[in-house]
Each structure stands twice: as structure tokens, then as C-alpha cells.
Amino acid sequence: MDDKIFRALNQFTGKYRSVDIFMIMVSKKLRYVFAFLLVIMWLQDKFHKRITSLAGISAIITLLITSLIKLIYFKPRPFSRNRVNLLAPVPSNKDSTFPSKHTTIAFSVAISVLLxxxxxxxxxxxxxxxxxxxxxWMGQHYPSDIIGSALIGSIVAISVKFTSGIWDPFITRVIHTYNRFISLR
Structure with missing residues (x-):
């Protein structure tokens, strides 16, 4: 089933140049949109700084979990097993397809803000x-990798929210330090 869904979507890669360009741009540049929005939120009031801090904590935890999973579990990328339509930049064959770092981090930040x-x-x-x-679309991940990665990022964001009491002293200290630094200018 995973392979069928992958092929159903990936079959169009290379046939629609404008969609290919859009997908490459989304894959490579979307992280900057997320970062920009978080910076804008940080520059607002204390409430928004807290949301930004929780999103950052979620992203860091997600990155650590993703790295740990990739150390202990390896799933070959679609292009290493089969002939697929592939768009650059092409990741290494030696890098596991699960989980998708792009997707886990994007979902951890998105769900942190959504809450x-x-x-x-x-x-x-x-x-x-x-x-x-x-x-x-770019031929780098299977649908199950994306679904699993979205779940990991979402679960981490929800977990960070429910354990926010643990993070509050750290967040308060970061905001206080930032405010003191800004007031010294």
C-alpha cells in the first residue's frame, strides 16, 4: 500500500515543471518561513515569546528523537530500492528515510503554535x-514516513504543552534575560 501511494504521487514528478519547482522550493525553503514567523512572534509580547519558546523546545526534542531513531533504525529510501522520479537535492543512500527530519520539525512547530x-x-x-x-513528490520519502514523522512531531508538541510546568522556569529565565539585554541597548 505504501509503495502504491508513493508511486501514485511520484509518477507526476518531472511532468509538471511548475509543480516540481514549487515542491523543491517548499522542501528547501519552508523552514525559513517557519523561522521568520517564530521570530515575528518572539518580537511580540510575553505570551508570544512563551509560545515561541515552547515551539523551539518541541523542535529541539523532535530533532533529538529523530536523530536517535535514525541511529537505531534504518529504512532505505525509495530511490535506493526502485526506479523513481527524483528531484534534487538528493539525500544520501545511507540516510534512513524514516523519520523525515523536515516533516517532524515542521509538525512539532505547527502543532505547538496551533495549541x-x-x-x-x-x-x-x-x-x-x-x-x-x-x-x-521529490522521491525521497514514502507516505508512511511522512505520516509517522507528522505523528512524532505532533506528539512531542502536545507532550511539551502538557509538561509546560517543567519548562516554565527555563522559559521565564530566557525571556527575562532577553528583556534585560534589550533594555541595556
């Missing part, structure tokens, strides 16, 4: 979904 700011969170969730689709 506090619905409209912006929905927009980021759609962008995170597009990020995952772009990875399939």
Missing part, C-alpha cells in the same frame, strides 16, 4: 503537510 493560536497554527499545519508531500 495556542488557532489560525496561525492551522496555516503552519497546512505548510507542514505540504512539506511532507514535497518529500514524497
Amino acid at each position: 495556542y493560536k488557532r489560525i496561525l497554527g492551522y496555516i503552519l499545519s497546512v505548510l507542514a503537510f505540504l512539506s511532507g508531500i514535497s518529500r514524497i
Whole structure:
């Protein structure tokens, strides 16, 4: 089933240049959109700084979990087993297809924001979904990799929210230090 869904989507890669360019741009540049939006949120009030901090914590934890999974579990990329339509940049054959780092981080940030700011969170969730689709379109991940990665990122974001009491002293300290630094200028 995974292979069938992959092929159904990947068969169009290389046939529609404008879609290919869009998918490459989403895959390579979307992280900058997320970072820009987080910076804009950080520059607002304390509430938005807290959301940004929780999103950052979620992203860091997600990155650590993703790295750990890749150390202990290897799943070959679609292009290493079969002939697929592939768009550059092509990751290494030695890098596991599961989980997708792009997708896990995008979902961890999107869901972190969604838990506090619905409209912006929905927009980021759609962008995170597009990020995952772009990875399939480009021939780098299977649909199950994207679904699993979205779940990992989402679960981490929800877990960070429910354990926010643990993170609050750290977040308060970071915000306080930032405010002191800005007031010294």
C-alpha cells in the first residue's frame, strides 16, 4: 500500500515543471518561513515569546528523537530500492528515510503554535503537510514516513504543552534575560 501511494504521487514528478519547482522550493525553503514567523512572534509580547519558546523546545526534542531513531533504525529510501522520479537535492543512500527530519520539525512547530493560536497554527499545519508531500513528490520519502514523522512531531508538541510546568522556569529565565539585554541597548 505504501509503495502504491508513493508511486501514485511520484509518477507526476518531472511532468509538471511548475509543480516540481514549487515542491523543491517548499522542501528547501519552508523552514525559513517557519523561522521568520517564530521570530515575528518572539518580537511580540510575553505570551508570544512563551509560545515561541515552547515551539523551539518541541523542535529541539523532535530533532533529538529523530536523530536517535535514525541511529537505531534504518529504512532505505525509495530511490535506493526502485526506479523513481527524483528531484534534487538528493539525500544520501545511507540516510534512513524514516523519520523525515523536515516533516517532524515542521509538525512539532505547527502543532505547538496551533495549541495556542488557532489560525496561525492551522496555516503552519497546512505548510507542514505540504512539506511532507514535497518529500514524497521529490522521491525521497514514502507516505508512511511522512505520516509517522507528522505523528512524532505532533506528539512531542502536545507532550511539551502538557509538561509546560517543567519548562516554565527555563522559559521565564530566557525571556527575562532577553528583556534585560534589550533594555541595556
